[in-house]
Amino acid sequence: MSATPDTVTTPTFQLDGEEIPFQPGQTIIQAALAAGKYIPHLCFHPEFKPHGSCKLCLVKISGRPAASCTTVAQAGLSVESEIPEVQDKRRTLVQMLLVEGNHFCPSCEKSGNCMLQALGYELGVMSPHFPQIFPVRPVDASHKEILLDFNRCILCELCVRASNEVDQKNVFALAGRGISKHLIVNSESGRLADTNFSATDKAAQVCPVGVILPKRVGFAIPIGKRKFDLKPISDPGASAGCAEHAEGGA
Amino acid sequence: MTIQNKAEIIDAILARHRDKPTRLMQILRETQEELGWLSKKTLSMIARGTRQPLARVEGVASFYSFFHTEPLGRYCVLWSDNITDRMLGSVELMREMCKKLWLEPGRVSEDGLVSVSSTSCTGMCDQGPAILVNYRAIPHMSSERVGQTVDLIRSETPVSKWPAELFSISDNIRRRDILLGNISRPGDALRAAIARGAQPTLDEIKLSNLRGRGGAGFSTGLKWETCRNAEGSGADPEHYVICNADEGEPGTFKDRVLLTAQADLVFEGMTVAAYILGARLGMLYLRGEYRYLLDHLESVLARRRKDKQLGHGILDHAGFDFDIEIHFGAGAYICGEESALIESLEGKRGVPRNRPPFPVTQGYLGQPTIVNNVETLASAALITMKGGEWFREIGTEKSAGSKILSVSGDCTRPGIYEYPFGVRVAEVLADCGAAAENTQAVQISGPSGVCIASDEFKRKIGFEDLATAGAFMVFNNKRDMFLVARNFSHFFAHESCGFCTPCRVGTTLLKNCMDKIEAGHGSEYDINEIFKINHLLQAASHCGLGHTACNPMFDTLQKFRPAYQRRLNSLAFEPAFDLDKALSQARQMTGRDDADAHLKNTMEVKA
Ligand SMILES: Cc1cc2nc3c(=O)[nH]c(=O)nc-3n(C[C@H](O)[C@H](O)[C@H](O)COP(=O)(O)O)c2cc1C
Ligand code: SF4
Ligand code: SF4
Ligand code: FES
Numbered sequence: 001m002s003a004t005p006d007t008v009t010t011p012t013f014q015l016d017g018e019e020i021p022f023q024p025g026q027t028i029i030q031a032a033l034a035a036g037k038y039i040p041h042l043c044f045h046p047e048f049k050p051h052g053s054c055k056l057c058l059v060k061i062s063g064r065p066a067a068s069c070t071t072v073a074q075a076g077l078s079v080e081s082e083i084p085e086v087q088d089k090r091r092t093l094v095q096m097l098l099v100e101g102n103h104f105c106p107s108c109e110k111s112g113n114c115m116l117q118a119l120g121y122e123l124g125v126m127s128p129h130f131p132q133i134f135p136v137r138p139v140d141a142s143h144k145e146i147l148l149d150f151n152r153c154i155l156c157e158l159c160v161r162a163s164n165e166v167d168q169k170n171v172f173a174l175a176g177r178g179i180s181k182h183l184i185v186n187s188e189s190g191r192l193a194d195t196n197f198s199a200t201d202k203a204a205q206v207c208p209v210g211v212i213l214p215k216r217v218g219f220a221i222p223i224g225k226r227k228f229d230l231k232p233i234s235d236p237g238a239s240a241g242c243a244e245h246a247e248g249g250a
Numbered sequence: 251m252t253i254q255n256k257a258e259i260i261d262a263i264l265a266r267h268r269d270k271p272t273r274l275m276q277i278l279r280e281t282q283e284e285l286g287w288l289s290k291k292t293l294s295m296i297a298r299g300t301r302q303p304l305a306r307v308e309g310v311a312s313f314y315s316f317f318h319t320e321p322l323g324r325y326c327v328l329w330s331d332n333i334t335d336r337m338l339g340s341v342e343l344m345r346e347m348c349k350k351l352w353l354e355p356g357r358v359s360e361d362g363l364v365s366v367s368s369t370s371c372t373g374m375c376d377q378g379p380a381i382l383v384n385y386r387a388i389p390h391m392s393s394e395r396v397g398q399t400v401d402l403i404r405s406e407t408p409v410s411k412w413p414a415e416l417f418s419i420s421d422n423i424r425r426r427d428i429l430l431g432n433i434s435r436p437g438d439a440l441r442a443a444i445a446r447g448a449q450p451t452l453d454e455i456k457l458s459n460l461r462g463r464g465g466a467g468f469s470t471g472l473k474w475e476t477c478r479n480a481e482g483s484g485a486d487p488e489h490y491v492i493c494n495a496d497e498g499e500p501g502t503f504k505d506r507v508l509l510t511a512q513a514d515l516v517f518e519g520m521t522v523a524a525y526i527l528g529a530r531l532g533m534l535y536l537r538g539e540y541r542y543l544l545d546h547l548e549s550v551l552a553r554r555r556k557d558k559q560l561g562h563g564i565l566d567h568a569g570f571d572f573d574i575e576i577h578f579g580a581g582a583y584i585c586g587e588e589s590a591l592i593e594s595l596e597g598k599r600g601v602p603r604n605r606p607p608f609p610v611t612q613g614y615l616g617q618p619t620i621v622n623n624v625e626t627l628a629s630a631a632l633i634t635m636k637g638g639e640w641f642r643e644i645g646t647e648k649s650a651g652s653k654i655l656s657v658s659g660d661c662t663r664p665g666i667y668e669y670p671f672g673v674r675v676a677e678v679l680a681d682c683g684a685a686a687e688n689t690q691a692v693q694i695s696g697p698s699g700v701c702i703a704s705d706e707f708k709r710k711i712g713f714e715d716l717a718t719a720g721a722f723m724v725f726n727n728k729r730d731m732f733l734v735a736r737n738f739s740h741f742f743a744h745e746s747c748g749f750c751t752p753c754r755v756g757t758t759l760l761k762n763c764m765d766k767i768e769a770g771h772g773s774e775y776d777i778n779e780i781f782k783i784n785h786l787l788q789a790a791s792h793c794g795l796g797h798t799a800c801n802p803m804f805d806t807l808q809k810f811r812p813a814y815q816r817r818l819n820s821l822a823f824e825p826a827f828d829l830d831k832a833l834s835q836a837r838q839m840t841g842r843d844d845a846d847a848h849l850k851n852t853m854e855v856k857a
Contacts, residue, residue: 031510052604053750055790058422065789070604092786120304131826155748172303175312175598177582179758181748188294 011075015039016082021072022211028068028079029057038234039081040090040119041096042208043156044069048165054097054156056090056119065089071195089109091123100179101135102151110210112226117209118233135184142193145215152210159212163203171197183211257295259284266298271300272615274310274597278280278317279578280539287318294566300597313583313747314597315369318537319748323358323365324402330380331392332371332500334605334658334723335735342381343391344368350400364403370583370741371500372539375658375664375723377421384409385541388416417542421507422665425681427540427640427652428644429512429628430668436514437559439631443522444567446634452478453528455630457638459650464494464586464623465719465794470630473620477610480618490619491572493530493627494591497698498537498583500741501721504541504654505624507666513550514626517574519627521559522634523620524572532574533614535591538581547576566691583745587793588621589613590747600633601749602793610770624750627722643713645671649712657682659724660689666724669711676707684724691731691810696721697738698798701805732813736764738802746795753796777807 011019015032022031027050029039029104042054052070059068060080065241080086097116104139120124137150160183164173171192175184187194197203202211221228263280277296280591282288285463288311290304297304311317318326329335329344335587343852348366359367374380383399386409395416395582402412423430443451456471460483482488493516497505508516520532538542551574564570577595585594589603592614613619623628629651633641642650645730649671655678658664662683675694677684686707693701694711695718702709709715725734743761748754760783763776784800791797807814837847 017378049602055751056793058790067790069791089786089790092782093751093790096751096759099759100755133755133758154751155754170303170305170630173303173309175305175309175315176748177599178743178746178748179754181754183306186303186307188290188304220778 011073012071012075013075013079015079020210022073024130026057026059026073028071028073028077030069031073032081035142036236038236040122040233041069042115042119042154043158045206048158048161051157051161054093056093058086058089060079060086064067079163087123090119091125092129094120094123094125095127095129096146097134097154098125099130101153102132102137108152109213110152110205112221112223112229114210115208115233116152116230117184118228123234133179135182136181139184140192141199142191143215144190144193146197146204147213147215148185148192149211149213150183154209155181155183156208158206158208159183159203162206164195165203166202169196169201169203171201171203256285256292260292260299260632264296269301271302271596272595272597274300274302274578275308275580275594276313277310278314279580282317286324287321288320290319293319305726310597310599310701313582314579315744317580321358321362323363323405324406325364325409326382326384327364327366327399327403328369328382329366330370330372330374330378330382331368331737331740332378333682333734334375334501335371335379336733336737337659337729338378340391343393343396344541346393347396347400347622350396351403351563363406369539369581370498373497373503373506373537374419375501375656378419378658380628383412385538386417387539387542389419409470419506419510419542420665421508423511423668424657424663424665425667425669427668427670428632429508429652429654430666430765431575432512432515432628432632432717434515434632434635436518436554437514437557437565439518439522439634440525440559440565442635443525444565444570448478448526448528451522454638455526455633458633458641459638460621460626460629460633460641461713462647463625463629463653463719465698465717466682467717468715470622470626473610473622474523477618480611482617484616486615488615488617489524489527489529489615490614491527491529492588492591492595492614492621493520493532493624494588494621495534495536495540496579496583496586496591497540497624498579498586499698499719499721500738500746501656501658501693501696501723502719503658504658504666506543506625508624508628508654509536509540509543509547513547513689515628516624517550517554517629518559518634519622519629519631519808520574521564521572522631523622523627525570527618527620528818530571530573532572534574534576534596535579535585535595536576537579537585541578544576551576560828567679568705579768582747583741584747584793584795587795590793590799591621592619597826599747601739601747613833623719646710646712646714648714654720655711655713655718655722656720657722657724659693660684660726660829661724661730669851671712672710674708674710675702675716678711678722679724680709682724684726688726689724690727690729691725691734693721693723693725693734693802695719696723697802698794699712699801701802703732703808703809730813731810732764732768732817735802735806736768739764739799742795742799746799750792750796751788752786752790752797753792756787756796757799759783760803762826767814767817768817770817771826772814772816777812777814779817780804780807 012019012021015141032039041057050069052067057068140148161170163169180218278439293307297307356367363765372380374389379391380389460470461467562571582600583599590600594600609619613794654668692701694716743757746753780803787796
């Protein structure tokens with residue numbers, strides 16, 4: 001990098017040996033994605049405050065593991081991301097998410113546009129590895145525009161945050177604890193139809209997997225021609241500036 | 251009860267808490283005490299009253315084990331399920347109780363009278379097996395007491411009319427040192443603090459080398475200093491003092507005894523902290539299991555208010571205003587973690603926060619807050635009276651002062667032992683009546699701590715060797731250390747808050763793995779899986795619960811491998827799925843259990 005006046009004043013840290021510039025206050029993943037460097041993530045979304053729950057964004061900073069979405073960047077840090085030890089752990093995390101829910105990709109409307117599936121490919125997940133937990137999570141088809149298939153929920157809380165912070169409707173919340181934690185809907189009946197949710201809500205656009213799906217547009221783009229079918233999730237074309245988030249639904 | 255009655259009850263409770271959403275935990279508890287359980291309608295009224303979404307209130311209610319969003323029976327019996335209760339026969343006694351009540355564990359009887367199930371350690375390990383009946387603790391369960399409680403339930407005698415001796419809890423103080431031997435008068439530490447001044451008092455705390463007794467061992471002086479220097483923010487800048495009496499670590503019960511025997515010293519420590527920080531409100535976060543302590547603690551607080559040790563102008567010192575509130579937890583170990591505790595105090599799900607910022611700069615309601623363990627605060631009060639120099643002379647160089655141990659398990663004198671730091675495990679064993687030659691292991695600091703074997707009994711209690719929050723569970727040579735670890739794996743799976751992937755899923759996978767090994771279906775493959783999950787939990791968990799959740803398996807695999815080995819079969823991999831077991835439901839339905847209704851023994855199939 002040439003020493004333009006800009007780089008003299010902009011602090012940087014190292015990510016897998018590459019210098020990444022950052023604005024003070026940015027977290028490591030924010031700076032990396034802005035610089036076109038991909039770090040795996042699921043609960044992080046550039047438009048929302050970092051959450052820090054999925055742990056897919058795990059990196060090693062000066063030899064210590066940390067979540068890159070919540071760790072604030074500092075000049076001179078040495079961050080390791082694409083090293084076997086870290087990729088192994090991310091693979092295990094994807095496998096844990098797969099066995100925790102009920103994911104049948106071939107019949108899922110989100111297949112090809114799903115961040116979990118795409119990460120599975122990216123990390124070389126060949127099987128769920130762990131015994132399936134098979135939770136019972138009934139589908140909510142009550143709403144006229146949107147289907148909720150909780151079987152695929154990875155509990156990233158993006159819909160909760162979007163509905164709260166952007167839509168100001170608080171349609172979603174989390175209930176239960178531990179492995180029984182699950183997404184609920186804000187109505188006495190518990191059904192989406194009895195809320196003021198709308199398909200144009202931000203919360204309808206942010207789900208990284210196939211839970212919040214628009215009805216009647218099913219399989220508009222055939223499987224095989226979808227976003228992550230064409231380009232891997234780490235490809236700047238698929239993820240630069242986090243384009244994978246921009247597109248909602250399917 | 252009519253709907254109108256119900257609404258009146260809820261309105262009265264809401265009014266008592268000024269409709270504040272931050273009081274949600276207390277509102278839910280009091281409502282449940284009145285109405286028995288928390289129906290969706292009830293939650294809806296509370297949501298409207300506190301002006302927050304119903305789903306958020308539901309989210310809070312369903313997070314805590316002691317809140318019930320399904321009807322639970324007029325009598326709710328919970329058996330403490332720590333390994334020490336099990337060693338005293340809790341499993342068999344619970345079965346006996348269920349049989350007498352014609353009940354399946356976890357189910358409500360058809361007439362809605364009673365349910366019987368288990369709960370995490372209730373902190374009565376020195377007088378187990380213990381139960382909670384409608385959240386009142388009963389120790390020393392025996393066949394006789396099972397019969398007695400079953401009769402009382404069948405006759406529908408209100409719990410408030412049960413014989414008092416059932417609820418009598420002993421302190422079992424076996425060895426006193428500076429804390430439990432304290433005979434100062436209430437107010438002495440406050441007088442010393444005011445005479446010395448705030449900064450000089452803080453200097454004494456720093457000089458004393460006092461470190462936190464809740465587990466992490468952080469310097470108390472430094473914590474208080476950082477908090478004192480932090481500015482409150484917003485329209486209502488404040489500093490807060492929180493006493494952590496969640497005491498959820500299985501095998502730990504010393505805070506219960508400190509709050510019983512030395513409540514003044516604990517409150518005095520909180521008040522000294524308030525004097526140093528300029529705090530006006532203190533909160534004692536008390537675990538729901540210790541509900542029975544409320545009357546005693548409230549009466550101590552009332553006396554202290556009367557004696558001007560709390561309230562406006564404490565000891566006539568103008569501007570020194572401070573009071574203490576008691577908040578109850580509701581069955582969630584994670585709320586002992588300081589940031590989860592603060593969330594809970596704010597009326598939310600007990601999920602640990604992202605840090606930084608730390609509570610000392612942004613804690614309760616975003617204001618600078620100290621969270622300290624009960625024992626830490628009591629020690630701070632002593633230091634205020636007797637000076638930092640006096641305190642640092644006690645114990646060892648790196649661990650000043652004394653440590654209270656909660657001793658339970660295979661020993662003749664379980665109970666509370668206070669020693670200067672540096673005491674050897676062997677000495678504690680001798681004192682509590684556990685013959686070293688018959689003892690194979692001691693679990694130090696509970697499931698999240700370490701399990702030490704007999705060749706380590708010369709090790710010392712202290713931050714430089716065996717750091718501990720107080721639990722000291724003794725296992726004799728006849729105990730099966732695999733079952734100990736298995737019990738702890740169930741504890742962590744039950745208590746994981748579920749926020750982060752590795753712990754939420756990993757603790758359940760670990761539990762399933764241990765159950766699979768216990769059922770005789772485990773192999774070396776499963777042992778490797780345990781190690782693999784351990785690595786992930788250590789590296790990727792969001793908080794201390796996840797970091798330590800595999801410790802029991804890790805330690806016992808290192809030190810007591812044969813306990814696992816003899817359960818493993820020789821195959822490299824054995825599926826957890828058992829076809830014959832899967833048919834058991836069909837057998838139950840058809841009423842058959844003859845040989846032909848079973849698949850061949852799995853061992854034979856393999857052979
Ligand atoms: C899962 C978990 C549970 C904890 N439980 C308790 C507890 O019950 N009591 C306690 O004092 N500290 C507990 N802690 C430690 C607290 O987070 C905190 O460090 C402590 O209250 C600080 O007080 P101290 O400095 O006086 O020790 C727990 C920590 C974790 C991670
Ligand atoms: S529904 Fe989607 S966005 Fe919402 S928590 Fe589940 S996975 Fe995340
Ligand atoms: S480690 Fe466990 S208890 Fe801690 S935040 Fe994660 S899920 Fe919750
Ligand atoms: S992306 Fe960082 S924890 Fe989910």
